[in-house]
Amino acid sequence: MTNAPRRLGLAALTLFATVLAGCGGEKSDAGGTADVASLATGSAAPSASATAAAAAAGRPQLRLDMNEDEKQRLWNAYNYCLRDHGVREIKERSAATPKGSGMISLDQSGEPKAAYVACADKLPLQPPELDEEKNPNYVIQWNDYVQCLRGRGMKIHSLPDGSGWTYDDGVADPSGGLDGAALSKAEHECTMEAFGGR
Template sequence: MTKATNRVAAGLAAVTVLAVLTGCGGASDADRGTTGGSGDVASLTTPSAPASATPTGGVGNGRPQLRLDSTEEEEQQFWMTYHICLRDNGVRENEGRSAGAVGDGPGLSLDQSGEPKAAYVACADKLPLQPPELDRDRNPNYVSQWNDYVQCLRGRGLKIHSLPDGSGWTYDDGVANPANGLEGPALSKVERECTMEIFGAHR
């Protein structure tokens, strides 16, 4: 069973968020995914609204812009504002799930069906933009840096490999303790360090 995850690596974070890459690279507003067994799937990108609901026009179109060095609190505030807007415009809250449930960002657990589309259109200008360095469409060095990022995480003890399409990473199969004790805040710290080291470098 695979649960998609969106994680904005480097501890941009609290929306997990990604060891997405959710292994760094993850999948719904900010969640963490697992691919069978112990394999978490992580991602640096964070697709949230349906494509048809995203704003058109110039880059950003007034949307809040996250930075590589955005603090957890800043990121949480942006995502909370976006999720409250979705809720107030008709997106249902999941019943029986605790606040801050993985995959929905801090504080709210929202239905992930993408309905009603009008809510995503109404809130499109509040959907945070990932840092340009983590946007493969805006960073011409993204692919090579992504590979270096995965190697950085491996160098910190994680037994992981990049997914074939480069959309994230997952834990190696058949390996005892692939996370090597790095979970929760410790994993976020390592992700942030590698994100700053690789994507923050001027290349």
């Protein structure tokens, strides 16, 4: 059995961002798109790192303790901004989202690029605990997270480069019976246990 590796946008967060952004990528911090520096006015263009840092400074920050409604409001603001700046909404898929959620499904071509530039300051940042560069305990906590999922019956292991986890090969049911809502719940609880200090 070949299974795609899972990356720590931690599926609960990754799945949430994927559903809201309508993307198929694993890096939820980018919502399926590359980080885009904001446009600058003036005669000299600032460096890409300077504009990326400026955009990140004003971006909404997700927290581990946020409830789904709070996260959804932030992702909706970003997605509506993209739509309002010309990213095509896939109306038939938007119509299939939960009533009253405000979620929309967008085309994932990455066009028009100007929309992503205009909305860069609305793209939510993942919680700092899940950022290896900001969290000095990330590697230990990541291993605790994987062990937590294993403790719930999942037959998984960390990838050698530390970029995520994958199902064990040769196991009849590597998910341990966890899928859909049960998997999202387990991942959220293990995220809070390993990264949230609970």
